[in-house]
Amino acid sequence: xxxxxxxxxxxxxxxxxxxxxxxxxxxxxxxxxxxxxxxxxxxxxxxxxxxxxxxxxxxxxxxxxxxxxxxxxxxxxxxxxxxxxxxxxxxxxxxxxxxxxxxxxxxxxxxxxxxxxxxxxxxxxxxxxxxxxxxxxxxxxxxxxxxxxxxxxxxxxxxxxxxxxxxxxxxxxxxxxxxxxxxxxxxxxxxxxxxxxxxxxxxxxxxxxxxxxxxxxxxxxxxxxxxxxxxxxx
Numbered sequence: 314x315x316x317x318x319x320x321x322x323x324x325x326x327x328x329x330x331x332x333x334x335x336x337x338x339x340x341x342x343x344x345x346x347x348x349x350x351x352x353x354x355x356x357x358x359x360x361x362x363x364x365x366x367x368x369x370x371x372x373x374x375x376x377x378x379x380x381x382x383x384x385x386x387x388x389x390x391x392x393x394x395x396x397x398x399x400x401x402x403x404x405x406x407x408x409x410x411x412x413x414x415x416x417x418x419x420x421x422x423x424x425x426x427x428x429x430x431x432x433x434x435x436x437x438x439x440x441x442x443x444x445x446x447x448x449x450x451x452x453x454x455x456x457x458x459x460x461x462x463x464x465x466x467x468x469x470x471x472x473x474x475x476x477x478x479x480x481x482x483x484x485x486x487x488x489x490x491x492x493x494x495x496x497x498x499x500x501x502x503x504x505x506x507x508x509x510x511x512x513x514x515x516x517x518x519x520x521x522x523x524x525x526x527x528x529x530x531x532x533x534x535x536x537x538x539x540x541x542x543x544x545x546x547x
Contacts (some may be wrong), residue, residue: 328419332440335461338381339374339440345528346441346459354524357447365447365454369418370403371426372521373437374484375462381484383522384468386429387477387512397477399514401521402426403455418442418456430479431471436464448517457521482509488526490535496543506541513545 332343351358359365373384387399403425406413410420419442423434443457470476486492486509496506496515505523507514514522526532 328416328423328439330419330439330441334438334463335440336376339461341529341531342374342459342525343441345525346443349443349524349528351444351446353528354444355446355520357449359445359447359454364452366452367406367413367417367456368404368453369406369422369425369456369458370401371422371437371458371460372401372443372525373426373432373460373462375465375481377481377483379483379485382481383484383487384426384430384432384462384479384481385510385512385514385518386479389473389475389477398516398518399512400518401457402429404429405453419458422456422458422460429471429476430468431466432462432468433464433466436462436466438463443521446517446521455517480510480512482507482514484531486510487522488531488533490533493535494539494541495537497540498543508541508545511546513541513543515543 335343375382375384384402385399386402388397403422406417406421407424410424411417419439423437423439426432426437427434438461439458440461441459443459446455446457447453448455468479470479487507492508494506494508495503496513497503504515505519507519507522
């Protein structure tokens with residue numbers, strides 16, 4: 314996957330990474346993607362055996378009325394896995410996505426985002442990937458794909474059976490110490506959380522956002538002793 318110049322393309326055409334023309338505020342994210350190590354992102358790393366379901370998520374940054382923002386969605390409460398949980402658009406790689414070791418994750422991230430939010434992938438510029446991570450509860454090996462919403466298009470729920478809502482969150486809200494907290498899973502695992510847009514963002518999604526804010530230099534000091542339950546509601 315090249316970091317050279319060029320367009321991200323679409324799921325049906327050539328897909329590659331490009332940092333050309335990114336807004337200056339995204340430069341720290343692009344630099345972090347080139348240097349961050351897997352262990353700096355999570356303690357849950359892909360099994361050395363190669364087991365796990367290959368998947369990808371799209372971490373899509375845009376420019377909204379309140380400045381830089383991030384696209385998220387809330388999964389349907391009827392799903393068997395991660396029901397009602399805010400997340401990045403994404404899912405398993407399909408055979409049509411191609412080689413999981415090359416541009417397969419890029420294609421999958423764009424395809425899943427289009428299927429789940431209705432965005433036009435032609436308006437998305439992919440500029441980096443983070444190291445593969447692991448979600449033990451679902452056996453997913455996840456490639457986080459970074460995108461710049463160069464030409465925004467309308468988004469919304471495509472299939473209510475899968476998605477409850479689609480929304481954007483200003484980065485300023487994610488960095489606001491008042492919107493940060495720690496969640497404690499019933500199994501005892503503690504992790505970062507964000508109380509934004511009437512939603513509790515936790516788990517894998519919150520962990521990745523937390524690390525992006527940290528390594529991009531956007532993180533502000535926050536009260537790590539503040540805890541919220543997983544069933545928190547605004």
